[in-house]
Amino acid sequence: MDELIRRVDVARPLLEKYREVKRQAERARKLRNLGSCLAFRSDMETLRACIQIAVEAPAMGEAGREILLDALEHYGERAQVDMMLEEMAELSKALLKLRRAQKFREPGQWLLMEDVAEEIRKTGRPVVNISIQADGGVTKAIQDGIAAVEDLKRQAEAQKREPCPLSGLIIGGYNGGSDWTSGLSANPVVGEAIDMHLSAGGRAVEVCGRGGYPTTAASYEIGMRLMDIGDFFNEDCTRRGGKGLSQVNPTPGNKAGGLTTMTEKNLGSFKTQGHRRILGILDCGDPVPGAGAWGINQAQGANDAYASTTLAMSGCHICLFTTGRGNPIGNACMTTIKITGNPQTATALEDMIDYSAAPMLYGELSLQESGRELYELLLRVANGEETKAEKLGDYSWTTPHGTSYNGDY
Numbered sequence: 001m002d003e004l005i006r007r008v009d010v011a012r013p014l015l016e017k018y019r020e021v022k023r024q025a026e027r028a029r030k031l032r033n034l035g036s037c038l039a040f041r042s043d044m045e046t047l048r049a050c051i052q053i054a055v056e057a058p059a060m061g062e063a064g065r066e067i068l069l070d071a072l073e074h075y076g077e078r079a080q081v082d083m084m085l086e087e088m089a090e091l092s093k094a095l096l097k098l099r100r101a102q103k104f105r106e107p108g109q110w111l112l113m114e115d116v117a118e119e120i121r122k123t124g125r126p127v128v129n130i131s132i133q134a135d136g137g138v139t140k141a142i143q144d145g146i147a148a149v150e151d152l153k154r155q156a157e158a159q160k161r162e163p164c165p166l167s168g169l170i171i172g173g174y175n176g177g178s179d180w181t182s183g184l185s186a187n188p189v190v191g192e193a194i195d196m197h198l199s200a201g202g203r204a205v206e207v208c209g210r211g212g213y214p215t216t217a218a219s220y221e222i223g224m225r226l227m228d229i230g231d232f233f234n235e236d237c238t239r240r241g242g243k244g245l246s247q248v249n250p251t252p253g254n255k256a257g258g259l260t261t262m263t264e265k266n267l268g269s270f271k272t273q274g275h276r277r278i279l280g281i282l283d284c285g286d287p288v289p290g291a292g293a294w295g296i297n298q299a300q301g302a303n304d305a306y307a308s309t310t311l312a313m314s315g316c317h318i319c320l321f322t323t324g325r326g327n328p329i330g331n332a333c334m335t336t337i338k339i340t341g342n343p344q345t346a347t348a349l350e351d352m353i354d355y356s357a358a359p360m361l362y363g364e365l366s367l368q369e370s371g372r373e374l375y376e377l378l379l380r381v382a383n384g385e386e387t388k389a390e391k392l393g394d395y396s397w398t399t400p401h402g403t404s405y406n407g408d409y
Contacts, residue, residue, distance in 0.1 A: 179257025183268020185341025192371025
């Protein structure tokens with residue numbers, strides 16, 4: 001009898017715990033919040049322990065066993081995964097309908113856009129769809145848009161700052177408007193800062209729109225894929241514009257800045273990667289899977305606006321963007337820190353350049369010292385310090401489209 005009482009005493013709080021889990025899961029399911037539902041996967045071991053004790057303790061009664069088995073059946077891991085797949089299928093269906101309507105210019109596309117927004121809304125993520133037709137005219141649509149932005153702003157302001165480990169910070173390096181100083185100063189300094197971040201357990205991504213050199217890859221297969229991406233991009237340029245990549249690059253601006261060949265430009269560009277080997281190639285929009293350096297396959301990677309958006313689509317939080325001649329680019333979904341190695345650009349465009357690597361170019365700082373300065377700036381920005389692009393309100397966004405090495409996206 002004492003053993004039976006002990007088992008009941010152990011099982012009772014576990015049963016009560018899972019009753020609460022069941023109530024929370026039911027609320028989450030009503031809200032169609034997949035994130036909340038999937039969070040209960042961590043309670044599976046507790047659930048299994050409850051069931052085991054309930055089965056072994058007859059004093060729990062049939063009612064207790066029924067509650068626990070019902071919880072496992074309706075709110076367990078498999079049920080939550082099934083719900084996630086169901087919601088993903090519904091969203092995919094809505095997106096495909098909209099894509100088809102846009103392709104064939106079918107009427108009523110604004111209705112399909114709202115269907116897509118509704119599927120996203122079911123996941124608990126904030127989404128607003130503004131349509132002139134649905135809102136009843138231009139004036140009303142503008143008013144609704146302003147109201148929606150104000151509401152989203154209030155939600156954002158209500159967010160509380162929380163500590164985040166460096167392993168959770170994803171950074172990327174990219175360069176646009178390159179000149180002769182880019183490969184000698186700004187790009188190597190960015191590579192040094194990225195190396196420091198990776199040494200701290202962080203993650204880094206690099207757009208591989210023009211391919212890359214096999215020596216930067218962690219394996220033969222990844223190296224060959226980098227080569228294939230570069231070959232594909234060159235062929236795609238020829239097919240679309242009638243000229244190969246080397247015929248349109250370097251650009252007139254690059255040449256005016258002192259770059260002479262595509263090889264010279266690429267050798268400088270790749271220095272933003274740092275010295276770590278690329279662990280894998282992600283497709284446009286794929287999340288960064290873990291610590292280390294990763295590449296992103298983006299066929300339009302030579303376009304600065306497309307490339308920066310591609311980084312943001314894979315979850316990059318901060319882009320270290322180097323520019324020799326001066327590119328004012330920012331991004332709506334990703335903080336952009338602009339770096340130059342050209343002293344004239346740093347002086348003339350002081351209101352848009354965040355960091356000058358010119359002291360390293362002239363030997364006033366070592367590569368390691370300059371990289372440390374940039375990394376410390378990056379950490380301050382991650383902690384809330386505003387960049388020049390944010391102060392100027394430059395929040396560009398250009399959605400990548402077209403053809404990638406693996407097909408359309």
